[in-house]
Amino acid sequence: MANLRLNKILAQAGLSSRRGADRLIADGRVAVNGAITRELATLADPERDVVTVDGRPLPRAEAKHYLLLHKPAGYVTSVSDPRGRPVVSQLVADVDARLYPVGRLDWDVEGALLMTNDGALTHRLLHPRYGLPRVYEAEVDGRVVPGALERWRRGVVLDDGPARAVEVTVVHGGRDATLLELTFTEGRKHEVKRYCAALGHRVRRLRRIAFGPVRLGDLPRGRYRRLTPREVSALRAAADAGGPKSR
Numbered sequence: 338m339a340n341l342r343l344n345k346i347l348a349q350a351g352l353s354s355r356r357g358a359d360r361l362i363a364d365g366r367v368a369v370n371g372a373i374t375r376e377l378a379t380l381a382d383p384e385r386d387v388v389t390v391d392g393r394p395l396p397r398a399e400a401k402h403y404l405l406l407h408k409p410a411g412y413v414t415s416v417s418d419p420r421g422r423p424v425v426s427q428l429v430a431d432v433d434a435r436l437y438p439v440g441r442l443d444w445d446v447e448g449a450l451l452m453t454n455d456g457a458l459t460h461r462l463l464h465p466r467y468g469l470p471r472v473y474e475a476e477v478d479g480r481v482v483p484g485a486l487e488r489w490r491r492g493v494v495l496d497d498g499p500a501r502a503v504e505v506t507v508v509h510g511g512r513d514a515t516l517l518e519l520t521f522t523e524g525r526k527h528e529v530k531r532y533c534a535a536l537g538h539r540v541r542r543l544r545r546i547a548f549g550p551v552r553l554g555d556l557p558r559g560r561y562r563r564l565t566p567r568e569v570s571a572l573r574a575a576a577d578a579g580g581p582k583s584r
Contacts, residue, residue: 340382341381341382341457342378342379342380343358343362343367343369343377343379343380343388344356344359346383346388346395347367347390347395349456351396352390352395359377361390362379363377367388367389368388369387371387399434400434401455402432402434402452403453403564404436404451404453404562404564405449405451405452405553405561405563405564405568406425406429406452406561407447407448407449407450407558408428408446409558409559410446411444411445412425412427413425413444414438414440414441414442414443414444414450415441416435416437422444425438426438426452428561435454436452436453437456437459438450438452439453439459439462439548440462440524440548442545443527443543447545448474448543448546448553449545449546449547450545451548451551451564452561458572461576462575468522468523469548469549469576470503470520470522470547471520471521471522471524471547471548472519472520472547472548473518473529473545473546474508474517474518474546475543475544476514476515476516476517476541477514477515477540477541478513478514478538478539478541479514479538480510480514481510481515481538482507482510486505488536489505489517489536490502490503490505493532493535493536495528495535500525500528500531500532502520503521504520505517506518514541530543549571550572550575551571
């Protein structure tokens with residue numbers, strides 16, 4: 338597991354807020370592997386290091402859950418919505434843990450969405466420097482011929498900067514619409530829709546079929562499954578492989 342700031346570890350254990358945890362550290366009440374630290378920037382691994390407060394070990398961390406949800410269109414990627422719209426957390430409500438989506442899919446987009454309570458892994462998977470691939474199927478207006486794909490792979494400039502699909506293939510082509518498979522390594526807002534529009538093709542329907550090494554497969558819409566231990570290990574390895582060389 339990645340090292341975390343000590344105040345975050347204390348907050349995740351439910352002892353206090355991060356600000357309150359900073360006070361505990363500054364007061365010399367927190368020790369890591371038996372050594373008291375007053376440095377607020379102290380890092381520790383909650384799975385390997387022994388963290389104590391006033392000599393008492395932290396409460397045991399809750400069990401980690403890792404799910405793959407086939408998000409349907411019409412659901413907000415959130416745990417709540419002030420407008421009362423359906424949210425993805427309702428689709429995993431029978432799991433005895435508070436799960437959060439890893440990233441987001443637009444309200445009208447369906448497909449692979451990871452749900453977990455592992456905040457450290459979520460952070461690594463979403464950080465741009467790790468470049469985890471997201472694979473989408475996009476049905477777009479008009480005909481995209483194979484000869485035009487080089488242009489699609491060169492990239493475009495969007496209003497928030499350059500963007501590039503690392504891979505684009507034609508799954509099925511028709512006269513009025515084309516089904517494309519596109520791979521991106523960022524999770525920018527509406528990126529796939531904006532990318533296709535910049536190339537002159539409006540997205541009719543969008544589905545994410547893979548997030549890193551985890552593929553949607555034939556999981557029914559609106560259903561979820563637990564990731565296998567091999568898939569969880571593959572996600573961790575993918576994040577580690579994309580990290581800084583000094584790690």
